[in-house]
Amino acid sequence: MYRIDCLQFANWSESIFREMNDGGVHAVHVTIVYHETFRETVAEMSKWNRWFQAHGDLIIHGKTAADVDRAKESGRTAIFFGFQNPSPIEADIDLVEILHALGARFMQLSYNNQSLLATGCYEDDDPGITRMGKEVIKEMNRVGLVIDMSHSADRSTIEAAELSERPITITHANPHAWHPALRNKRHEVIKAVTDNGGMMGFSLYPHHLADKTDCTLESFCHMAFDAAETYGVEHFGIGSDLCQDQPDSIVEYMRVGRWTKGIDYGEGSAAAPGFPPQPDWFGSNLDFGNIEAGLKAVGFDDAGVAAVMGDNWYRFFAENFGRQESA
């Protein structure tokens, strides 16, 4: 049984890497950039290379599912790189293959706003996947860079699921029916992604939770149970969106990037612009046991618990990080 978290963006430190190990987390998909250029993305990769060198007893650079096994067997955590925005490829489709070679495994086609490829969930209107987006989807399919639509708008997400020859993901979000946040996903969207063989990671970010910080473990696990019943348990995992030890300036940067000289509160508000406090049952990599117990308590069988806690993401990694067979 694997324990995999398919989205974190912490203020990384030895202490967090140690918590990953102590919490029995075999793999984490980490966001390495939100709005950065190609060159800035390479600089973030270089930071990670230094951490892999300095903390080789705790973390390894994950590129394949086999790296998850290697991490698990040696009591370490495999770190997989992802981008929340396609800004690292700039306007250059050839950078898809270059960034995959450097270890990138997930890329969101848009982050809140319109990108060159797709529309973000905060735009008023969503024309779907762009001309460049259609080309980049083919290239991501070919080299094994996974499409993530967590912050994309509905039509773009459904079109991406349909256009992509390989399964796509929503690495971190919850069903809109459970908690009607703008970032949570409507039925048609989850259906399009899962019908295509795709995966969704349940988010523990308070803005995505019913009752936010006060969300109970039971409510969260019931939501997961209902989703598994509706769409099939094989399509779900965890994508906690844990942003541990980050100052509030970081959530401002996530929302505002460099696209406005004003301010944008995203899921927050002028009265509460910062990171919301985590629910008391999930605050760090040490708390995955709570979720595991919670899933069991609401009726998941052992295989179902294992599937959601990591086995599904493991299978997905094994099938989707390599080159497309015909390519």
Next chain:
Amino acid sequence: MYRIDCLQFANWSESIFREMNDGGVHAVHVTIVYHETFRETVAEMSKWNRWFQAHGDLIIHGKTAADVDRAKESGRTAIFFGFQNPSPIEADIDLVEILHALGARFMQLSYNNQSLLATGCYEDDDPGITRMGKEVIKEMNRVGLVIDMSHSADRSTIEAAELSERPITITHANPHAWHPALRNKRHEVIKAVTDNGGMMGFSLYPHHLADKTDCTLESFCHMAFDAAETYGVEHFGIGSDLCQDQPDSIVEYMRVGRWTKGIDYGEGSAAAPGFPPQPDWFGSNLDFGNIEAGLKAVGFDDAGVAAVMGDNWYRFFAENFGRQESA
């Protein structure tokens, strides 16, 4: 009376600069990038700095309308920088002010495809100006970087005209009613731009001309006369889109950039992928006299000829390249 061409993209050389002088052209808006990044744009500016140094007897770097006068008085040509795509600002609104400081005076909000700011004329669907686009329009207004919508889609262009507090431009295109090319502009679009005080430059690029290469000077000048009658002569100038001495590989790069690994023929076709031949009455900077004579022949009075040949662009430059009064 001024003679100004508000769009050229030649394979620049001393011989072309000399033709500008010999043709009595006081100012040219030159495209310095189509799809380039910020850093690549700076490199193109550096190339121009070297040309200004080497050919200071022929060309000067134009930043204000006063530079057009300086060029005219000394028998030289003022070169104004523009971008056909907002790629030079990448995803960073602060680069608007930086690029203006370096001499940029025109920026298209999109080029054929969807950009971060607006939709291009080759996309299937046009959701209008994006969230970032609205912010960038304000910033371009503030610093005096002129909005150009030549390659943008209709709704985006109309919204840009409405959102912008300063006049916008279509530097190079013709009315769709005269020649229904995808790149030519429909009535509602020209109306929105001119109602806002904006300018349109008549294009001499064969794909924008009725009968293309075989277009007659008379037909072109009648089109100009009708446009001046319909929207007001003060809103028109020349934006020839002259691409002198360019190899066909360049038109392929314009169309394909780095957004696809395939091929896109744009206004051309598989059978005719290259630059189309120019009409015999307009092939270089030596030929503006033909247009001047042609405009007179179809009924423009002297003031009207002067307005279209350059006086309108001169006035527009004088009013729109500086900082917004309140800013």
